Each structure stands twice: as structure tokens, then as C-alpha cells.
Amino acid sequence: MRPRLTFWMTVAALVLASPAAFAQQGAADGEWRSFAGDLGSTKYSGLDQIDADNVDTLRVAWRRPLVDAAYLAINPDVRYSSVSTSAPVIVDGVGYIPNAIGLVEAFDIGTGETRWAQQPYGGADDLRGAGTRGVAYWSDGADARILAQRGEYLYALDPETGETLGDFGDGGRVHLTVGLGEGARYRWGGAPTVVRDVVVVGQSMSDTFETKEALRGDVRAFDVRTGALRWQFHTIPQAGEFGTDSWADDSWQYSGHAPVWSLFSADEELGYVYMPVTSPTNDMYGGHRGGNNLFGQSIVCVDAETGERVWHFQTVHHGLWDYDPPAAPILMDITVDGRPIKAVGQLTKQAFLFVFDRVTGEPVWPIEERPVPQSGTPGELTSLTQPFPTKPPAFDRQGATEDNLIDFTPELRAEAIAIANSYVTGPLFTPPSIRGDGPNDKKGTIQLPGSQGGADVQGAAFDPETGFLYIPSITSPFVADILEGNPDRTNLDFVKGSRQWIGGPRGLPLFKPPYGRVTAIDMNRGEIVWMKPNGDGPRNHPAIRHLNLGPLGTPGRPAPLLTKTLLFLGEGSTNLPGGGRVMDGMPPQIVTNYGGRWFRAYDKATGDVVWQTELAAGSIAPPVTYMFEGKQHLLVSFGDVNVPGEIVAYALP
DSSP states (O other), rough: OHHHHHHHHHHHHHHOOOOTTTTTOOOOOBOOOOOOOOOOOOOOOOOOOOOOOTTGGOEEEEEEEOHHHHHHOOOOTTTOSSSOOOOOOTTTEEEEEEESOOEEEEEEEOOOEEEEEEOOGGGGGOOOOOOOSSSSEOOOOOOOOEEETTTTEEEOOOOOOOOBOOTTTSSSSSTTTSSSSOOOOOOOOOEEEEEEEEEOOOOOOOOOOOOOOOOOOEEEETEEEEEOOOEEOOOSSSTTTTTHHHHHHHGGGGGBHHHHHHHEEEEEETTTTEEEHHHBBBOOOTSSSSSSSTTTTTEEETTTTTTTTEEEEEEESOOOOOOOSSSSOEEEEEEETEEEEEEEEEEESSSOEEETTTTTOOOOSSSHHHHHHOOOSTOOOOOSEEEESSSSSSSSSOOBBBGOOOOOSHHHHHHHHOOOOOOTTTTOOOOOOOOSSSTOOOOOOSSSSSSSSSOOTOOEEETEEEETTEEEEEEEOOOEEEOOTTTOOOSSSSEEEBBBOOOOOOGGGGGGGSSSEEEEEEETTTTTEEEESSSSTTOTTTTTGGGGGOOOOOOOOOOOOOESEEEOOOOOOOOOOTOOOOTTOOHHHHHHSSSOEEEEEEETTTOOOEEEEESSSOOOOEEEEEEEOOOOOEEEEEETTTEEEEEEEEOOO
């Protein structure tokens, strides 16, 4: 009992010492009005009816499919994915969520019954599409609307009826290629963010880099009432703009990509938007774009009204590792050395958390530029240093080094060393390398973390009362191999190779566990409080079953949900990266063990599991909680390529 008592005594002291520090953070009034609970992406709710003493009595209150049957009536042959990453917003007793074909459905949060289903703009022929992560809700008291992106359009819908609002754009929608370059196409799988009276959208772009010239992944904001384009932020700076000097030989003129493919966060009071900008062309070879390449792989703060840059920080210079900042920055009001700080934290695939004063952009703790390995690829000019936060510590394993290889038994250790010797290995930021075909040639560079993280789009959850941050992550290596470009197909000197996944001996992972974990960090001190494996992982593999190991962690991408009492976390869907597509070289343990069916409640103070339930399939979307008629509800989505997706609501008896 002593650790729990000490923890809650500390919480009480923090509450008494700084009552205003966290007053505006987290979901409020028993609702869930933004994709991540609030604009700060905390994924936190102060609801406490479900706690460690009664969570094991949760029962299914209702369930609904990912696509309403009304669409099957329109077109019985409609096809859609059984997996959706969509999470609802909950406002005034109604949930609003994009379904698996990207159309918005409104449902009663007490019964799960559909209130309305958005009609396809083009009728029965417009039922092809993909889901997005969520919608945005906006109201000024007199007017209200749901903002939803589907395909190349941004829609404004009436929350009462689902009808498009004719005063927005062209008949209720805006074509999202506006402001982009000639020939641009638009797609995204994120969730719009509404700040004051603008709605901000990112975009997704192909990772197939065919030439050094490409379209930019600019961020844009539209007027929430009219749909007019309000501003456009050039993620690769243009003539006369700040940052062009970070592109050697004016390579900013033709370089492209660098979109915000994940999610935004915002501070409504400050009027700031925080943007995780990703890789420019090409994400594993940059000989044609010398310099640090702003704003590639940076967190950028802009004014929500104008789109003007307020401050930025580049988390990777001259990116070569596909280390995109993968998740929405997290707003955190913390107290460091007695000083209250309005902070923002950016999780990275390389398992760092960069923390800044969200007003000024000043690091909360020093960030050091440290020397890193240099590239041997002809024409590549690697950055001599990369930024390393001094606090908090890395939250997952870093470096494809011998010390990090599995050592369950001496025999498995020797086999792991033999496998690793066929590749270039080294510490974090060891550059991609040319894959050779000869018997003594290296097959590329093993990255750890790989391009799947570390952290990823699932982000983390922040407790504004305790100042604790909870980060799910995976230990997932990746082979970064490049090949000489074929001049008949590309003007790039080198292109990405086979993007190999790499396994270890006898189908086990190559590196030490945990392969899926959750880490709790005290953000007031910048220190890790606890780390626990999330899931069993391959503990029953024949080569190690006799060792009676504890949980080894399951490498899924579950999103956390934090309440006043508990941390909820699944294991992630058993679908593979790329929508169930088995990639060349993907090892057996990734194919069979990516994600898992268990959904758990953790003690926030200790990381102990206090409850778990086995779903019909892996969790596929962020869980959500809300209050309805005096009962706290917990929404969980699951599904995979073999199990039809569902949204299930749990409540106490």
C-alpha cells in the first residue's frame, strides 16, 4: 500500500500548490469534444466512476458496426474495411464519427442507435472511400457544425441532421486541392482541428519517391463558417521566407513532401497551432538536398489566425531515417523546479520526448547537439550532429548494438549476432547504407527504433492533476537499405530499397524485450516513474518457453485513455502496417504477433494490471469515455481482417 499512498499524497500536494495549473486541460463536463479529448491531445478525462475496485464488473451496454446498415440499403455491394482508426467526438448526448467509408454517422450515446447517417454527395456511386481518424465540432453558441474530411473534400454538416451546410464552400464542401501546386491530388487520414474560427488540415503523401522534384505537403486553414482559405503554411520555405538557407543550392525550389500526415494540437487561449511536420523528398537519401532542410521533421508553432510561424524546433536534421514526428504534440501544464510552465511535448519515433515552453519555444530542459555516425553513401552530406534531450530519458530501446541483441540463451545470443553481422549496425542515427548483392556485402542498416517507432501516431496520455505522461511504444527494428537509382526511372542518385523487416533467430525478435511497453514519466521532474510490458509477446515460443519468462510485450499500436482513476490500453490491432499487407522480409513474429486482443486497465501509480478483457479482435481506435445519465461509459473499437469491426460501449451494472 505504501507506493500508492505516497503517490496520492504527492498528487494532493500538487493540487493544493497549483490549483490553476491544470484547470483547462482534459475532456470536460463528461463529454469528449475533440478527437483526443481536448485540443491539447491529452486523452484525459476527470471521470472517476469506473475505478480499480469496480472495473472488473464492466458490462457491454451497447454495440454498433463500423458502417450503418443504411448504406447497404443504398448499395448492397458496398465494400469497406473491417478496421477503422476513427474515434468519436461526444457532444450534448450525441456521438459523431466517420465510418469505414469516410461518411459521418451520428449515434445516441445511451443506446448506440444511429441518429443520422451522412448521405454520399454523389449518391450510390459515391460509397467508395476510406475512413479517417475523426471529425471536429465547432459552435459559437448560435451556430454549430461538424467538420469532416473525406477524400479530396472538407464538409460542413448540420449536427442535428447531417445535411451539408450550403453557406460553406461550394454547396457545403471545399475541394482540398485549393492552394496546392498544379496537378496536386489530396488525401489524408487525420482529423481536422478547429481553433477559434479556422479549421486546420494536413495531408498524406506517397512514400514512393520517384524524382527529387515533388509537390509540397503544405498545411492549410479554412474559415469555419465560409470554407474560404484563410492561410497556407509552406512546410518547405519558399522565396523570401525563413528557412530557405537550410537548403543548399536552393534545393527548396524543387523539393517536396514534408506534410503533417498525423495530427495537430492547439492552444485555444494563445491562439497557437502545433504542427508535427514530416519528411521531405526523399526520406532515406538526401544527396540532392544538402543542409538541415527546414521544416522537415520539425515541430512548428503557428498563429491560428494568420498561419505565421511563431517558433519551431527541428527534431532531426537532414532526415534520412523516416523519423517523422508521428503524433500530435501534447500540451502539458507542469511545474519544474518550482516554476509553472505551459509546456508542449513532441514524441518521436526515435523514442525521445522533446519538451518546450509552448509560448516561447524554449526547451524546458537542455537539448544537446551530439556527434552522430556519418554516411558513406556517395553524395550524401549527413548532419554532423543531432539533437538529444537531456530530460526525460529515452522511453524505448535505442541503437542496433550488440548489447541490445536478445540474450535469452547463449545459443540464441550467438545466432542473433550472426544475423546482425550481415548488416551495418550502430548507435541511433547510423545512416542508411547501400545494399550489396555479394556474399560478403552488407544488406543495409538496421535501425532501432525503426520507422514504426518507438512512439507512433497513437501518441500518449497526460494527467493534468499529477503531471504524469503515459507513453505506449514498441521495440521494432527496420532495415534501411538504399540502391543506386535507375536513370531510366528516376533522377535520384539513390532510392529506397526493399524496406525490409528483420527478425531474429528461430522466428524470435532480434532485440531484447519488451516489444510493446508503456512508460510513465513524471513531467514535473523529467524522470521515468515506471515501465511495464504491455502484453505477453512471444514468451511461449518453443525456444524460450522453458525459461518461464514474464510478459515480453506485444508490438501493436494501441492508443491510451487516461481517467482520474485508471490508464486504459489495448494491444493494438492484429492488422499489419500498411492495412494488412505482408511486406517483403517481414519476419514470422511480426506477421503473427503484431497487436493482440487484450484490453487492460492499469494502476496509474504502479503500472500494475488491475483488469483485462479479451476482445474479439485487436483494438483499432483510441478508446473514449463519457458520462450518460449518471453512468460513465467506456467506448472501445476492435476489428481485423477476419473479424468485422465494432464499437462497443462498456458501463457498470
